[in-house]
């Protein structure tokens with residue numbers, strides 16, 4: 446953890462004031478706490494000040510301290526302790542916080558930092574030329590199971606490769622960060638195993654809540670039990686239309702060749718995805734390199750890849766690997782394939 450100090454005086458504004466809407470919100474927030482406990486509002490107020498001005502200024506710290514009747518040093522301690530608070534001006538479109546703690550480091554955070562150095566600024570907490578982007582390394586952000594990861598504003602982006610991070614930074618730089626779905630960037634649901642569940646995989650249905658909540662007959666308070674309340678079904682997950690196997694946009698399948706290409710060399714393809722591609726008769730780099738836009742959309746939709754084919758530029762990767770293997774890949778991308 447680096448030392449966190451307030452920004453230099455020459456960038457500190459003379460004063461701070463919440464705008465009218467935030468002033469009303471702050472009063473409401475402070476009132477949530479019992480008399481004498483208003484100081485508990487310090488974190489939400491600091492966060493609101495940051496959302497309003499883009500970073501937490503010294504004037505904001507002092508204003509909030511006055512509002513909560515706290516010594517300035519106490520609010521300063523909070524603002525400098527939590528890396529969620531930016532105490533220096535940061536990029537206006539994205540401030541990328543790369544977790545560099547051990548699990549993320551072992552899973553490639555150093556490569557993510559290299560991306561930030563290349564695309565934003567060599568040094569942390571410096572903005573790029575246009576002032577839109579900045580980055581820093583932070584300690585564990587609590588998403589280690591999906592390492593490596595970054596935080597941008599209030600969202601986490603997990604299971605990252607350098608290619609994916611470059612894509613995410615580009616979207617934010619273009620003012621389209623909202624296009625990127627936060628959370629895992631691979632075929633994983635939240636923090637479940639990548640690809641598919643590996644435990645509790647039998648088809649035995651789970652007991653419904655009503656069955657577990659049944660009152661034993663001996664303890665029933667009335668001779669005639671009331672009719673059981675209908676069991677509330679969990680709302681069905683929003684189903685996305687899955688293209689059919691007969692769809693004309695499905696890429697042509699081939700017979701399994703004697704020698705298979707290692708599709709896992711494509712960044713973003715793991716063993717589970719490779720097996721799914723094999724199931725569709727896709728075994729070689731050359732096949733993937735020739736996919737049309739419609740075929741990409743079909744594979745993406747059928748295998749629920751959520752845009753990762755384009756995001757990771759599988760076509761360009763597969764094309765390089767098909768033409769010249771690892772050597773050509775290094776020539777095109779400046780690094781070895783996975």
Ligand code: FES
Nearest residue numbers: 544549585588589
């Ligand atoms: S180590 Fe990176 S999120 Fe925990």
